[in-house]
Amino acid sequence: MEFIVVRVKNQPGVQAGVLINGQRNGTTGALITLGDPGWVFISVDLPNCRQQSVNVTNTTATHPMEIEIDCG
Amino acid sequence: MKRTWRNILFVCLALAGIALLLWIVFHNYSPRYNQPLEGKGPKPPAQPSDDPAARGMWPDQPEQDDSALVMVAISGGGTRAAAVGWQALETMRAIKYRFIKTDGKIVESNLADQIDLVAGISGGAFIATAWCLGNDEMARFRKRFVERDIQWALARDLLTGKGIIAAFSTPYARINVAAELYDREVFDGRTFAVLPARPVLRLHATNLALGQRFTFTRETFASLSSDLNDYPLGYACAASSAFPILLDPLTLRNYPPSLNLADDLTYVSDKQNAREDLNKALHVKTRDYYNDKSNQYIHLADGGLVDNQGLQSVLDEFETNGLINKRINYMVSPLRRLIIVNINAGVAPPNNSGRSAAPPGLPSVVESTMVTSMDVLSARRWMDIKTRCQQLFSAKIDVGGTARSYAELQEPYRIEVNFRNIADAETRRKAMELPTSFKLTSEQLEFIDKIVPELLKEDPEMVHLRAELEK
Secondary structure: OEEEEEEEOOEOOOOOEEEEOOEEEEEOOOEEEEOOOEEEEEEEOOOOOOOEEEEEOOOOOOOOEEEEEOOO | OHHHHHHHHHHHHHHHHHHHHHHHHHOOOOOOOOOEOOOOOOOOOOOOOOOHHHHOOOOOOOOOOOOEEEEEEEOOOHHHHHHHHHHHHHHHHOOEEEEEOOOOOEEEEEOHHHEEEEEEEOHHHHHHHHHHOOHHHHHHHHHHHHOOOHHHHHHHHHHOOHHHHHHHOOOOOHHHHHHHHHHHHOOOOOEHHHOOOOOEEEEEEEEOOOOEEEEOOHHHHHHOOEOHHHOEHHHHHHHHOOOOOOOOOEEEEOOOOOOOHHHOHHHHHHHHHOOOOHHHHHHHHHHHHHHOOOOOEEEEEEHHHOOOOOHHHHHHOOOOOOHHHHHHHOOOOOOOEEEEEEEEOOOOOOOOHHHOOOOOOHHHHHHHHHHHHHHHHHHHHHHHHHHHHHHHHHHHHHHOOOOHHHOOOOOOEEEEEEHHHOOOHHHHHHHHOOOOOOOOOHHHHHHHHHHHHHHHHHOHHHHHHHHHHOO
16 A cells, blocks of 8 residues: 655645546545555646656655645 | 168268258357447546546435445355355345434445445356345345256256257357346346446456456446447356356457557556556556457456455455545545455365375366365455455554544454354354255255354454444
């Protein structure tokens, strides 16, 4: 199990759905649980957000990977 | 004497002539195949923000306990598996409890009505399907399948009518006779189109070309450019229970056009991870195989050849974007109870081959290679589920109440119905010697009806769950 927290770059308080491999799964700013370690495509369900390919590994619930998505 | 030989020769020639005639007429006789998506076109990807089922929620079902996720896997084992599954589900229905919805409404319910996903293999596929067809179906299914001598009906059909065609046709095989029997006499010709969104049904067969699971889902059929909605439930159950040698594999068509897999982020992500992750590598291999449209036919055999308990289906839901994973991340109604029920009708008759110098015969070798070894693999999957549940609860212990998604999560419940857990040695021996067939006597059914509720209710984690539900 891996863990991430996704935020919108320069707008840390924005609440929106997070897209993992194009599917809605979790919310910005909240702890998101993933399956096995490895590469995933992460974006935010807001206009103009750029998708990032991220290798999520060696995380724990208390030390999740912090990811910023550029929606500028 | 000479005349007798002449008569025998005449009869042989006449029979050969009839056989040749039947072959000429029927050798190209085709079975009912899955239909192409022709005219309908492949569905556009679901909009990520407007699909509640993709978040593991079914908000259109007002009586749903939003705080629970209940998943059931029913093993193979012919009518024995269907009977054990039937009784286990009825026992779950008798476990009443009440829950309070987020709007404050109190709902009187039971454990069975809260099942979100049912996976079925082989004999378990039939009862899993019947369960998803609704409460009214269970009594009908009991008469039509569990209490019926399906073997006799199958033998009757194989020796007459379509069975004769199956003997002479290349594409129309004995399994098609079985599929038509189940379609006609067990499921009334109903197709996947009639299934509700919840519970999710996962029927499994084995893709013989890949040695991999084949799951009857809309996504799998979309890979074949085919429409699952038109496909009969009885045919899927036939594929799931097509035990090698006894029945032929069931064949599906794989239609063009190929999909542009580069647009599918899950596929691209799996491809990136394939080198380090065997499961991802197998997903990629499977998608590539279906997308190669020179593979015009997909041949399916008994799902038990790769997973005889349907537990891989539950393990998949722990993966990224799986039902458990999404449900944990869905914060509007945090998950409180994850309940996984493993209904295992597996038996282990005594193997005495070690008492003789003579090598085991073919039946014993088939039993050891196709059934016993698979039971060991399934037991390992059950242990893997335990590990996954522990990891999930460890995360809860780590973050405590600081992460809303874990705030209410109880330690996941892993409940098992397994003859191995019968305490009384004589009863256990009797259970372990129940036959694997499509026919059980009324005494054998009575025995199953007696032991299954006890096994389910006495499971330590079920005892714990019931205590929680009564609070």
